[in-house]
Amino acid sequence: MAQKIRKAVFPAAGLGTRFLPATKATPKEMLTLVDKPLIQYSVEEAVASGIESILIITGRDKSSMEDHFDISFELEQVLKERGKDDMLQLVRSVAKLANINYTRQGEALGLGHAIYQAKGFAAGEPFATLLPDDIVDSEKPALKQMIDVFEKYDAPVIATMQIEGEAISRFGVIDAEEVEPNVFKVRDMVEKPPFAEAPSDLAIIGRYIFTPDIFAAIETTKPGAGGEIQITDAMRLLLKDRPFYAVKLDGIRHDAGDKLGFLIATVEFALKRNDLGPEFREFLKGLKF
Ligand code: G1P
Numbered sequence: 001m002a003q004k005i006r007k008a009v010f011p012a013a014g015l016g017t018r019f020l021p022a023t024k025a026t027p028k029e030m031l032t033l034v035d036k037p038l039i040q041y042s043v044e045e046a047v048a049s050g051i052e053s054i055l056i057i058t059g060r061d062k063s064s065m066e067d068h069f070d071i072s073f074e075l076e077q078v079l080k081e082r083g084k085d086d087m088l089q090l091v092r093s094v095a096k097l098a099n100i101n102y103t104r105q106g107e108a109l110g111l112g113h114a115i116y117q118a119k120g121f122a123a124g125e126p127f128a129t130l131l132p133d134d135i136v137d138s139e140k141p142a143l144k145q146m147i148d149v150f151e152k153y154d155a156p157v158i159a160t161m162q163i164e165g166e167a168i169s170r171f172g173v174i175d176a177e178e179v180e181p182n183v184f185k186v187r188d189m190v191e192k193p194p195f196a197e198a199p200s201d202l203a204i205i206g207r208y209i210f211t212p213d214i215f216a217a218i219e220t221t222k223p224g225a226g227g228e229i230q231i232t233d234a235m236r237l238l239l240k241d242r243p244f245y246a247v248k249l250d251g252i253r254h255d256a257g258d259k260l261g262f263l264i265a266t267v268e269f270a271l272k273r274n275d276l277g278p279e280f281r282e283f284l285k286g287l288k289f
Pocket of ligand 1 (some may be wrong): 111131134170171172173191192203204205206230231232
């Protein structure tokens with residue numbers, strides 16, 4: 001039987017250059033979609049999928065993430081004194097979400113290198129990895145969709161979605177055979193291929209379930225696209241020795257690390273809110289284009 005997935009890793013050490021100047025002094029993971037920082041969306045997804053323990057891979061100038069998930073004593077005190085019970089509960093619930101650990105990547109040598117920092121944390125167990133830029137809005141949490149497949153096949157699982165046209169070359173891309181509806185056995189994969197060389201329209205989305213043998217594969221992975229140690233290349237090495245599966249996620253994926261993707265996610269999430277949605281919808285309807 002497949003081991004239970006209890007742990008999740010969040011690579012969050014990137015410099016956020018796509019979002020400058022906002023990310024000069026603020027980690028991009030702390031940019032807010034409506035009223036919640038980006039990283040909290042995927043932490044909540046992980047918790048809703050059964051994850052108990054989280055490791056966030058951070059870098060310099062990113063300590064506001066740690067503060068966000070910690071107890072805020074002064075704030076709680078003030079809210080208590082002012083009788084703002086709802087807000088007090090809200091602030092406390094963030095600190096209670098999960099058991100969160102932090103480690104620093106040091107040099108930013110690529111996603112594979114970032115995930116390698118989780119070797120000790122994983123301690124021989126299979127684990128999930130979530131890229132916080134990728135927000136998946138779905139009924140059943142994206143990671144839970146993947147855990148179900150991991151439990152069935154007892155093998156690593158990648159999230160995938162169809163991407164139309166040339167945009168595919170901004171992703172890792174898999175070549176795969178559908179073995180049951182929306183579940184694929186991976187034949188090959190490549191990181192950010194030119195459009196003409198993409199093996200399919202199935203892009204890798206930032207959710208993975210790895211087995212501990214990924215670490216040895218990362219150790220032998222040479223720098224690839226962009227001169228970085230790519231996790232796609234490490235998975236490709238491992239694919240020679242073991243099967244990999246991919247799940248076509250049921251949901252909408254937003255690239256919140258991109259300015260346009262962030263704006264779209266903001267509008268969609270705001271429209272869904274009971275407290276903001278109706279008025280915001282009226283405002284949008286009244287806009288002149
Ligand atoms: C990373 C992965 C890529 C994947 C993408 C999903 O790329 O390397 O394979 O398709 O995330 O968002 P990045 O967007 O960090 O360059």
